Amino acid sequence: MTVEARPPDTTARAEGAAADPAPSGPLLSVRDLTMTFPGRRSASGRRGAPVRAVDGVSFDLAAGETLGLVGESGCGKSTTGRMLVRLLEPTSGSVTFDGRDITRLSQRGLRPHRRHLQMVFQDPHSSLNPRQTVARIICDPLLVQGWSATDARRRAAELMDLVGLIPEQIDRYPHEFSGGQ
Incomplete structure (x- = not known):
């Protein structure tokens, strides 16, 4: 996953006005991201124990940094990626992109962020x-x-x-x- 740099500020400034200071902190911050799926139903119709596919993932990325998720098959790499771009809603935790917790945004509010955070x-x-x-x-x-x-x-x-x-x-x-x- 690569996090694209913030787009340049194209707003007009008064002559002599100072530019906005460089942003501080990470561009992408993930805290305690968790995904629990309901257990499968047995032939008798009973639901099995819930499956915790992702358990408390946390990391920070600065603009331009690249993160590789490595692990054995079924360990939650794809589930984590899908939660980061909101193709799956996490059970708990937060994903903050450019200072906004995107886990709390509506689909419409998420659109501008999807230009800069995508999954392959x-x-x-x-x-x-x-x-x-x-x-x-x-x-x-x-x-x-x-x-x-x-x-x-x-x-x-x-x-x-x-x-x-x-x-x-x-x-x-x-x-x-x-x-x-």
């Missing part, structure tokens, strides 16, 4: 549309956020280069890349 799912074959080029897959979210087509394509090429892909391959389809790419 593990399985590229089910995550990437095989009928869309890599350019479209990368550019569409940028276009939705108001980027021009030219700027979105330029940024997509930069992102490909950043992860070790050849930007000239931007018009290829997902199946034209190896699994590791």
Whole structure:
């Protein structure tokens, strides 16, 4: 998971006015994040014991820092990621992004934050549309956020280069890349 830097302040300032001070503290702060799922029902209809998939996860990330969640299968990595972007509601705990506890925001209030905090799912074959080029897959979210087509394509090429892909391959389809790419 990568936390994007805060967008620049584009508000007009009076001539000679001082710029806002640099933000202090983490951009993303997670405290005691917990997710408990109800137990499965048995053949008799009784519900088993609840399953605590994530138990008290806490960490801080500054702008531009990257966090890797490592662990065995089923230990709660994906569940944690889904809670961070509010695809799952945590049982308890808080996720503070840019000074706001996003676990308390409505879906509408969450929209501006989703531009800067996103999740990349593990399985590229089910995550990437095989009928869309890599350019479209990368550019569409940028276009939705108001980027021009030219700027979105330029940024997509930069992102490909950043992860070790050849930007000239931007018009290829997902199946034209190896699994590791």
